[in-house]
Amino acid sequence: MATATAAHPDAHAHEDPQSFVSKYIFSYDHKVIGVQYLITSLFMMLIGGALAMAIRTQLAWPNSGVLKADSYLAAISMHGTIMIFFVLTPALIGGFGNFLIPLKIGARDMAFPFINMLSYWTYVVSIIPLLASFFVPGGPLSGGWTAYPPLSALRGAAPGSGLGQDLWLLSIAIFLISSLFGSLNYLTTILQMRVRGMTFWRLPLTVWSLFIASVLALLSFPVVTGGALLLLLDRIAGTSFYVPAGLFLGGQLVDHKGGNPLLYQHLFWFMGHPEVYIVILPPMGMVSDTLANFARKPIFGYKAMVVSMLAIGVLSFLVWGHHMYVTGMHPMLGTAFAAMTLAIAIPSAVKTFNWMATLWRGKIYFSTSMLFSIGFISLFTAGGLTGIFLGNAALDIALHNTYFVIGHFHLVMGAAALFGIFTGVYYWFPKMFGRMMHEGMGRVHFWLSLIGLYGTFFPMYILGIGGMHRRIFSFEAFGYITRMHDINIVITISAFMIFIGGLVFAYNLIWSLTHGPNSADNPWRATTLEWSTPTPPPHGNWVGEVPAVHRGAYEYSVPGAKDDYIPQWVTPQKAGVVTEH
Amino acid sequence: MSQADNQLERVQRSGLSLGLLIWSFMIVGVISILYARDRWWFLPLASQHGAEIDRMFDIILVLTGAMFILVHALLGYFVIQYRSRGAASKAHYFPHNVVLELTYTILPGLAMLGLSVAGILLWSNIHRPPGPDAFVVEVRAEQFGWSARYPGADGVLGRTDNDVAEPYNVDRKDPASRDDVVNSEIRVVVNRPVRTLLRTRDVIHEFYVPAFRTKRYMLSGVSNETYFTPTRTGTYDIACGFVCGVGHYAMRGQIQVVTQAEFDTWVKQQKTLADAAAPRGAAR
Numbered sequence: 001m002a003t004a005t006a007a008h009p010d011a012h013a014h015e016d017p018q019s020f021v022s023k024y025i026f027s028y029d030h031k032v033i034g035v036q037y038l039i040t041s042l043f044m045m046l047i048g049g050a051l052a053m054a055i056r057t058q059l060a061w062p063n064s065g066v067l068k069a070d071s072y073l074a075a076i077s078m079h080g081t082i083m084i085f086f087v088l089t090p091a092l093i094g095g096f097g098n099f100l101i102p103l104k105i106g107a108r109d110m111a112f113p114f115i116n117m118l119s120y121w122t123y124v125v126s127i128i129p130l131l132a133s134f135f136v137p138g139g140p141l142s143g144g145w146t147a148y149p150p151l152s153a154l155r156g157a158a159p160g161s162g163l164g165q166d167l168w169l170l171s172i173a174i175f176l177i178s179s180l181f182g183s184l185n186y187l188t189t190i191l192q193m194r195v196r197g198m199t200f201w202r203l204p205l206t207v208w209s210l211f212i213a214s215v216l217a218l219l220s221f222p223v224v225t226g227g228a229l230l231l232l233l234d235r236i237a238g239t240s241f242y243v244p245a246g247l248f249l250g251g252q253l254v255d256h257k258g259g260n261p262l263l264y265q266h267l268f269w270f271m272g273h274p275e276v277y278i279v280i281l282p283p284m285g286m287v288s289d290t291l292a293n294f295a296r297k298p299i300f301g302y303k304a305m306v307v308s309m310l311a312i313g314v315l316s317f318l319v320w321g322h323h324m325y326v327t328g329m330h331p332m333l334g335t336a337f338a339a340m341t342l343a344i345a346i347p348s349a350v351k352t353f354n355w356m357a358t359l360w361r362g363k364i365y366f367s368t369s370m371l372f373s374i375g376f377i378s379l380f381t382a383g384g385l386t387g388i389f390l391g392n393a394a395l396d397i398a399l400h401n402t403y404f405v406i407g408h409f410h411l412v413m414g415a416a417a418l419f420g421i422f423t424g425v426y427y428w429f430p431k432m433f434g435r436m437m438h439e440g441m442g443r444v445h446f447w448l449s450l451i452g453l454y455g456t457f458f459p460m461y462i463l464g465i466g467g468m469h470r471r472i473f474s475f476e477a478f479g480y481i482t483r484m485h486d487i488n489i490v491i492t493i494s495a496f497m498i499f500i501g502g503l504v505f506a507y508n509l510i511w512s513l514t515h516g517p518n519s520a521d522n523p524w525r526a527t528t529l530e531w532s533t534p535t536p537p538p539h540g541n542w543v544g545e546v547p548a549v550h551r552g553a554y555e556y557s558v559p560g561a562k563d564d565y566i567p568q569w570v571t572p573q574k575a576g577v578v579t580e581h
Numbered sequence: 582m583s584q585a586d587n588q589l590e591r592v593q594r595s596g597l598s599l600g601l602l603i604w605s606f607m608i609v610g611v612i613s614i615l616y617a618r619d620r621w622w623f624l625p626l627a628s629q630h631g632a633e634i635d636r637m638f639d640i641i642l643v644l645t646g647a648m649f650i651l652v653h654a655l656l657g658y659f660v661i662q663y664r665s666r667g668a669a670s671k672a673h674y675f676p677h678n679v680v681l682e683l684t685y686t687i688l689p690g691l692a693m694l695g696l697s698v699a700g701i702l703l704w705s706n707i708h709r710p711p712g713p714d715a716f717v718v719e720v721r722a723e724q725f726g727w728s729a730r731y732p733g734a735d736g737v738l739g740r741t742d743n744d745v746a747e748p749y750n751v752d753r754k755d756p757a758s759r760d761d762v763v764n765s766e767i768r769v770v771v772n773r774p775v776r777t778l779l780r781t782r783d784v785i786h787e788f789y790v791p792a793f794r795t796k797r798y799m800l801s802g803v804s805n806e807t808y809f810t811p812t813r814t815g816t817y818d819i820a821c822g823f824v825c826g827v828g829h830y831a832m833r834g835q836i837q838v839v840t841q842a843e844f845d846t847w848v849k850q851q852k853t854l855a856d857a858a859a860p861r862g863a864a865r
């Protein structure tokens with residue numbers, strides 16, 4: 001990044017960094033931290049993706065020998081953990097949250113730059129025990145990313161229930177603490193550091209989405225941090241929070257008394273469900289911004305977009321039981337959770353239709369970023385609609401723990417969130433590095449990804465309806481699953497398409513960093529504040545004063561205006577028209 | 582800002598290929614579901630409540646399928662139709678419209694209300710405990726196999742208590758346990774409501790019988806229950822649906838649906854717990 005030379009007129013928390021280490025390694029600059037988060041999580045994505053390829057190879061050709069029964073369980077458990085906690089959450093909240101929030105609200109940095117730096121390095125520390133668990137006796141955890149006890153509590157229960165499970169718990173606890181630092185920072189920054197004129201109703205939806213996601217993280221992560229620590233105590237200190245009396249493992253009576261495994265499930269999903277919204281809200285926000293930008297239209301129904309995100313945020317704390325319909329909860333509870341769950345479909349539908357209405361009669365430019373945003377709408381719909389089956393408690397009896405669920409959450413949260421990340425990278429790369437990305441490679445990446453994702457996850461619905469349950473290393477014991485072998489082969493071929501697309505993306509990143517054409521300050525002719533900074537923005541973001549904000553974030557194609565966009569920082573006199581918002 | 586800075590003019594303009602791709606997802610999606618219905622669908626049904634589940638599945642499939650088609654038909658059309666057509670064209674300034682927004686809030690709202698009510702009624706029906714004449718069986722799971730306990734002549738299963746330090750925690754002091762039959766075969770009676778108690782010896786397993794549309798966790802230390810009425814005789818697969826260790830993938834069991842007479846004959850030939858305790862064979 002360019003050296004900052006400007007004196008900062010406002011009181012500023014820290015001096016310009018001098019050495020390489022303070023500028024790029026232990027940096028306090030939110031932009032550097034954001035990029036660090038992004039790069040680290042993209043690296044983790046490579047590991048999570050490679051595990052997915054091994055899983056898929058195993059499932060298409062069960063006798064190929066890539067994995068064994070125990071390493072298969074390790075692979076899926078690490079794949080899920082890595083993708084959710086170490087890729088999506090840090091890329092979206094840590095990466096885009098850090099990079100964008102100050103730039104978009106007109107702040108020179110985060111409220112607590114030191115805590116921000118600490119948050120990133122805590123995340124790095126949390127990765128160490130996780131990856132180390134690959135190399136310990138017994139390997140990584142084997143109970144899936146949800147790590148339900150007693151399987152995860154009793155050392156003899158599975159190969160991965162030894163040291164690997166301890167390391168996992170340690171890693172998750174550290175990771176959750178790192179996220180807490182981040183959330184506190186984002187909330188304070190958004191509440192306290194908006195520039196003059198930036199009212200809440202003028203915030204870009206990206207900022208709203210990160211704000212709500214941070215609230216969810218702040219309220220839900222401590223619960224599961226506690227839950228994980230209790231599990232660790234059950235394992236190392238002889239307590240019995242989750243393990244009841246009278247269990248036998250092998251021929252041995254288990255030395256525990258009085259716990260209840262259902263308690264863990266409640267604690268886990270009290271975080272687990274909000275977590276899926278923590279990773280899907282920011283993509284919703286970012287896609288809203290790019291759709292408006294590239295359709296040259298105001299986002300349709302801005303206030304409805306904000307209100308629906310708030311509604312999703314509130315409801316997300318009232319639906320965790322839909323993961324537990326058939327686990328042993330009282331059936332009466334199931335009815336309440338079913339009603340709440342279906343209610344979430346309403347704000348989701350509003351958002352989808354608002355995105356569609358934004359495209360209607362637009363003037364659409366198909367940049368790679370826009371392709372991914374449009375793909376996002378398609379994937380979100382293809383995955384979200386099947387939530388209506390799963391939310392319906394009675395149908396969940398047939399579908400729970402089958403590939404129907406795997407297809408559902410991969411499309412609505414895995415694929416859609418990935419598309420959010422890609423949309424964001426192609427869109428903000430010029431602001432991050434001062435260079436444009438290669439559009440042609442971007443399109444190849446997009447086509448391979450979208451076709452690959454549909455080919456991978458849509459057929460999983462059929463596998464689930466046909467009765468294939470999840471977390472199985474081989475399906476050959478079951479005739480009714482073996483009849484679907486062909487589907488599994490199609491899925492695996494499609495999955496490799498996604499992976500190859502990912503490699504094209506990685507190459508594009510490296511190529512564009514070194515060869516991409518230079519970018520102007522506002523290459524997409526966008527309205528939001530980050531595009532008023534020099535490219536790339538210096539330390540402190542703006543040279544001279546931070547521009548004040550005069551209007552809402554989406555004034556595209558305003559009738560009577562000279563250009564088809566009026567940035568937030570342009571004064572009414574200069575714009576020539578008075579805008580409504 | 583000069584025109585040269587404007588990257589918008591450098592990106593793809595035509596939405597035709599993308600629009601066609603989106604439409605093809607719609608078409609291939611619908612065809613593949615229709616094709617799968619005849620080959621890879623739910624296993625042939627063998628329980629009473631399953632018919633209701635299948636019916637509700639179909640209703641929701643039609644509703645969500647229609648939404649999927651609607652969104653993709655429109656999305657593909659918008660993408661093809663509203664591409665940028667050069668300097669002369671301008672986007673339509675359309676920031677909000679209360680009527681439109683309310684419409685697509687209220688309509689999905691009503692649909693969800695209807696589905697909630699229908700779903701909750703069905704859910705409650707499925708969980709209504711059967712009457713006292715129900716067939717009672719305790720299905721048991723352990724790493725990595727299945728078995729069952731039957732109540733014997735008195736029709737009552739001996740109680741379980743976590744504090745009994747024995748596999749599956751059956752309290753032998755309870756007189757009702759004496760005539761209980763423990764067996765590796767799981768049998769139930771056709772057309773008779775079954776009250777299944779679920780018990781695990783170790784970690785969590787899941788009792789999943791695809792042909793019955795039945796699924797319930799077997800929680801460590803907890804007696805879970807599930808109810809169904811088998812409608813056809815025959816042998817059906819049980820899968821352990823929840824990951825329980827290295828052997829999870831192969832944890833297959835079978836449940837045999839037989840007539841009452843067949844069951845009565847069979848169960849009389851099996852040892853009771855009392856028999857097993859005193860192998861020399863006191864009276865039953």
Ligand code: HEM
Nearest residue numbers: 052076077080083084144145146413414470471472495498
């Ligand atoms: C390259 C794309 C991907 C492929 C081919 C893939 C494939 C799979 C498969 C086949 C399973 C099921 C394994 C089993 O149950 O036996 C699985 C599980 C899972 N995946 Fe992915 N996945 C991909 C990307 C992602 C992403 C982006 C996420 C982030 C949300 C994700 C999150 C998960 C989770 C949470 C599980 C559950 C793990 C568990 O059972 O504990 N995956 N994946």
Ligand SMILES: [Cu+2]
Nearest residue numbers: 273320322323
């Ligand atoms: Cu959930």
Ligand SMILES: [Cu+2]
Nearest residue numbers: 786821825832
């Ligand atoms: Cu099992």
